[in-house]
Amino acid sequence: MMSFNALIYILYLVFFILLFLPIDTFFVRVVGAKKFSTTLPPLLLIVIFLLVMIKSGIIGVIYAALTFAGLWAFFYGFLSQRKHIYILAIILFVSCILFHVLGINKIAEFFATLVYLCLALGAFKDVFYDRIVDE
C-alpha cells in the first residue's frame, strides 16, 4: 500500500539532492559535462508528474490543468493594481445585491464568494507584496 509512497518519496529526495547539492562539480569530474543541475531536476519532476498521472488517471490531468489555471489567476491577481482588485470587489458586491433582490440566490451566493476572494487577495497583497516581490 505504501510502496508507491516510498517510490514518490525517493524521487523527491533525489530531486532535493540534485537541487541542493553541487552536482555539477561532481558530474564534471565523472563525465566531463556540465548543466546537469538545470536539466535533471525538471526531468525528474516530469517523471514524478507522469507517475502521479498514471496512478490517478484522467482526474490527475484535470487537477493539473485546474492547478495551473488557479496558480495563473492567483499570481495575475497578486501582481495587478490593488485598486483594481478592490473596485472589482465593489462591482461584484453590487451585482450580488442585485441578484439577491431578483431572487436568484444561487448566483448571488456565487458572487458573494467572488467578493470574498477579491477582498482576501487584496488583503494578502497589502500584507505580503513587499515581502515577496523585489521592486
Place this chain on the structure above:
Amino acid sequence: MNKSITKFTLFFALLGIAFLSSGTMASNSVDYYKELFRSWNLTIDTIETQEDTAGINYVVEPPENVNTIGADSYLLLLSSQKLSPGFSYRNIILICDTDDLLNSALPAPCTYTTLRDINFSLLKPDESITSNILGEVIRPVVVGGVTYYVVPEILLVTPEYRLKLGNYFKALADADKVTLERGGALSKTPVFDTVDKLRNSSILEGSIYAFALLTVVLLAGRLLVLLGSRSRSNFTKELFVVVYRRPLNFIRKNFDVIIFIFFIISTLYIPIIYALGVRGALMGDSGYAASYILNTLNPTNFPQVVMSKNIFKLGFLGYNYILGIFAVLVTLPSFISIIGNSVNKFRAFSLKNDFIKWAVVAVMWVTTALLAFVEVENMISFLIGSLSFLMLSLVYMRNRKIVLVTLFNKKEGSIIIASMVLTLTLNITYPIYLNGTPIKYSHEPLIGLNKEIVLFPYSKKWGKNVLFRPHFYNGISKVFADGYLTYNQGAQKIINRPLSAFEDSGNFAIISGKIEPTIEILLRNPGILPLIQSNSFSTIFSFADFAGQQAPRIELAIICTANPEPATINLEIYSLGRDEAEQNAIITESIEILKFPGCSSSDGTKIFEVPLGMPPLHENFVIARVVGTEPSIFLEVKLVTGDTEIPLTFLNKDILNENKYSILYQTPGTAKFITSYSADVEKEFPIDVKTTEEGFDLSAPINELMKMGVLNNPFIIWTDQGIEVIQR
C-alpha cells in the same frame, strides 16, 4: 397596440404548445417498423388511422409522399389497422399482426404466424429451406393494381428470420434502384448522357482530389512555405504570425460585425425562454425552462438529444452552438490580451530571493513529510499543486539564472539537510510502526442521521477504520446487515453460512444475493430449488432437457399498459458442464429471442410466439431467465414443442432483484438455533444473541462484520418486515 400584444402572446403560446406536442416520436410498433424498413434502404411512408363507429379505420393523416407516389416508395400498414376499401397506394408492405383471417383488406391469407399455408412458428429459422420459403414473402401479390408485400409479424420479431428477411428487402431496394436507373436511361437526353459519362469518369475523380489539394494549399499555403523555409531566424516569428496573428487580426478587423451578430442571436433567447415558460405553465412546472435548457445543453445528453428526432430540441442545440462560437469570437481578443498582459507581468516582476528559496524548501518538506502519513491516492491534488509550484519555480530560477544552492549559507544548508533527514526517518519508521500496531478504530453512531424519524431499510456509508457505538433494538423483526442475519427474536445463536454449504435441516432461512453466484449454487445443489420455487409466474425458471422433440417455440405475453419501449429480448440459459473437463464450469448461453417492437396501452396484452433456436443442453436441467427489458412487462412465458407445453418451474422473482435483499425461503416457526444461507456470505459467521434490558445491540455483530471487511460500503440494514422505525 393591444392587438399586437395579444398576437405576440398567442404566437409564443402556440410555439409553447408546439414544444409540448413535439416530445419524442411515438414509440409505437408502426414507427418502429418504419425505421426498420428504412434501415433496409426502402422509402417508407406510414399513415395515421382512427376507428369509426362501424369498426372501420379511416385515414387521419395521409402519407408524407402521397402526392409523389413513386415506384420506389412503400406504404407500411399493419393488418390491425383495417383500412376502409378504396384507399390505394402503389406499393404496400402489409404486416400481419393479428390472428384475424377474415379481414377483407388482406390480399392473401395471413396471420401473426402464418402466410398462406406456411406456419413460421413451426419452422427452424436457421435451416436452409427456410430461406427458400422466405422468398415467398418477397414475392408480391398484386390486387387491383396495388402491389402488396405481405409479412407475418413473426418474421420481424424473430431475430434470425428478421436477418434473412432484411437481406431480401435490401435486395428489393437495390432492384428498385436498378429499375429507376433503367427507366431513367430510356428518357435521357444527350446532355444528361454526357453528365452521366462525366460522373463515372476517372477524370472527374482525379479533379476532385486536385481540387481538395488546392483548397488545402489555399488555406495553409503560407504555413507550407514557412515549413519549407531553411531560415531558422524567421521561423518562430513567421509561424507566430500565421498561426496566431492572422486569425486574430481577422477577428479584430470584423469585431463590430461579430458583436452585432452575437447581439442579434442572443436576443433570440428571449422568445425561446418565453415559449418554454408557456410550455412550463401548461405543464404546471415553473422550473421547466431552466431544466429544458440545462438538459439540452448538458454534453452528456448529446446522444439522446440527437437521437430524439425532436426538431425543436435539435434546433435549440444548434442555435446554442452558434451562439457559443460567436461568444468565443467576441471574448477571444480580450482573453488573448489578458494572457499577453499576464505573461508580460510575470516576465517583469522579480521575487525576493529569500521568498523563493524558503518557498521551495517549505513545499518540498511538507510534501515529503506528508508522504509518510498519507497515501498518494488521497493527496493527488496536493501532489499536483506541489509539482506545479516546483516546476514554475524551476522555470523562474532558470530565467533569472538563480542557482538555488548558492542562496543558502552553511547554517541554513545544515538545517535543510537535517529537516530532509527527518522526513526520511519519518518515511522509514512510520510505516513500520503502523504495521506493528493494532488498528485504531474511531467510533461513530450506527444511525448517524440527525432526523426525528429514521426507518429500516437503512443505508450506512462508512469511512476507514470505523466501528459503531451500541444501538439497541427491541423489535420483533429479523434484522440483516447486507446478506447477514444479525438478529432473530427468540434465537440464542445465529449462524450465517454460504449458500453453497446448504443443508436442509433445522431452522433456516435463504437470503437473496448476487444473481449469477446464486444461480451457480442452485445448479450445483438442485435440492434448494423446490424451496425457492414460486407458484406464480416469474422471468427466471428451470426446465428439463427436451432434446429430440419438435422445434421448440417460446411464447411471451407482454403487458402493454405501461407502454413498454422497443427492446431486444434475450433468454440467458445457465447449465453445468456435462463432460469431465467442463464439470466444474457454469456454461452461460444467451439467445436472442425477440426483437420487441414496443406496444401502446391500447394493445392490452400482446402475445409474441417465436421459434427458439435452443442450443444443446449440457445438463438434465437448466435455469433460464428472460432479460433485455423490465421483468414486470411480462405476463407469461411458455415453452412449446409441437402441441406440447414444456413444464417450467418458476423461481422466486426476488432472486432477480440485485438492488434489494429479500428472504427467498424460511422455515416456519422460531427456534433457538437458526442458520441463514446466502450466496453473498463467503465465510461462516456465528452470532450469540445476548439481549439486555435495553434490547439487542445491533452494532455488536455489525462491528465484527466490519472488522472482517465483508460489508459493502454503504451496507444495508434491513428487516423481513419491510419498513420499520429504527430511530424516533
